[in-house]
Amino acid sequence: MVLLTVSLPLTVRGDRLFQGHPREHAVDKNNIMTNETRTFQMDAQVDQGGETLPTDIHKQPFAPALEALRRVEKKTEQVEVEPTHLAQRDLKELTQVFQIRDTTVNERHVSDLVKLLSIHGTIDPIRVWRCGGAVIVIDGHHRLEAFRRWNRRAPVPVKFFKGTVDDAIRFAETANNQINLQLTYQERADYAWKLVVHADELGKLSKAQLIARTTISKGTIDTMRKAARELGVRARQIRSWYEAHQEWKHGQGEDDREYNSSWQEAEAMKMVDRLGDEFGKMLAKRPEITAKAFRHILGRMTPDVAVRMLEEYGLQVTLRDQDGNEVDDPEDFEPQQPSDPDMDLPF
Known part of the structure; x- marks a missing residue:
């Protein structure tokens, strides 16, 4: 195992620390900086001995990949002090096991992360798990992709997860349910x-x-x-x-x-995914506007949809008109005209 000690300059802004410009991440081993530094260990080979994973594990289906991970994890040596940053090339992705969402990159999310990196020089650590001689990403695939696009030489902040491969899978599930980029x-x-x-x-x-x-x-x-x-x-x-x-x-x-x-x-x-992307929480925050908007969209189907919505909620519904008479068939009911039939809707 080769250990490389890397020192990066830090700039203090308020109560946060920021690393220097991404181009300054390149390390000259013959010229160790003497400014205020934060030192971390970067494991150049990420090799802790023991049995290694198959070289083609990233191409294997879920079941054989899981079996290989379980076999190797039993012989993985424990590391007392794990590095806080790693080179991008030393991070392995096994999306068939740990990627909960669609493996297609969400370009908008990655672009937003790249902007954060350009401003702050860092983002939240990627969660990783050690298995044999490999360090595997279990949460933070979009963050890793953002680092690749921002600066391929920049070391990536990491936080190691301790546990079995089954624990790591459960952690990935929980993490993806909490992050801002919601699962569809x-x-x-x-x-x-x-x-x-x-x-x-x-x-x-x-x-x-x-x-x-x-x-x-x-x-x-x-x-x-x-x-x-x-x-x-x-x-x-x-x-x-x-x-x-x-x-x-x-x-x-x-x-x-x-x-x-x-x-x-x-x-x-x-449909929920599309409405959520377009309107976010506004549908629930402004029910009176939501009701007017859907009445314009649904037209004569409004009573039928309203009844079905209440039944989905577990309620039994009896419809009555403005005079108190029961309405047997919503489609035969002559509705009131909207208070503002020419109102402009925001879509």
């Missing part, structure tokens, strides 16, 4: 599908555990488990729940998606 329904559904397919390898996960770890509904988890059983070995080859669901239904000769609760939930959550 499709990402949560795809991850739930992966857990369902590999439930035995992960300790025979129960239905309750699957629901708790993914926040996917009981009905959809039931559908996933049934699909996984009937697809058999093929289920492990399908990464997307949508694709798995389509293939499973096709095999059953079914395509009546309108009356399938799992499909309805998936489509509803896609």
Whole structure:
């Protein structure tokens, strides 16, 4: 193991410390700076001995990759004092195991992180886990990508996670539920599908555990488990729940998606993702504006949608007109005209 001691100049601004310009991160070992410094150890090879992971583990499917990690972690030597920064080349990514969201890079999020790096010279540490001679990213894939785009020579701040590979996977799940870049329904559904397919390898996960770890509904988890059983070995080859669901239904000769609760939930959550991106919390903060906006959008379908929304909430609804008469069929009801039919909506 080769240990390299690196000293970087620090600038004090208020109560925060900032490292120098990114170009100053290059280290001249023959010219150690004498200014106020913060010293950290950078493990150039990140080699702690013991058994090593397969060189092609990043290409392996989830199950064999998980098996390899479990085998090597048992022989991994413990390190008393871990480095606080590492070179980018020394960080390994195993997205098939630890990346909860879609592996496609969110360009807007990365761009925002690059801006923060340009201003402050650092961002929150990436969470990593040591296994054999490798240091693996378990949370912070977008932060690592931002460092690569900002300055490939810049050392990356890291914080080591201590625990088993199963603990590390659970940590990645929890971290992704807390960060600002929210998981979409499709990402949560795809991850739930992966857990369902590999439930035995992960300790025979129960239905309750699957629901708790993914926040996917009981009905959809039931559908996933049934699909996984009937697809058999093929289920492990399908990464997307949508694709798995389509293939499973096709095999059953079914395509009546309108009356399938799992499909309805998936489509509803896609709409939720789009509405959330566009309007954020405004829909809930201003219910009177939300009601007017949806009335304009839905037109004569407004009562029917309103009834269905209340029924989703667990309420039984009886509709009455302004004179107190019960309305049997909302579609036959002649609605009041909006108070301002020509109002401009912000979309």
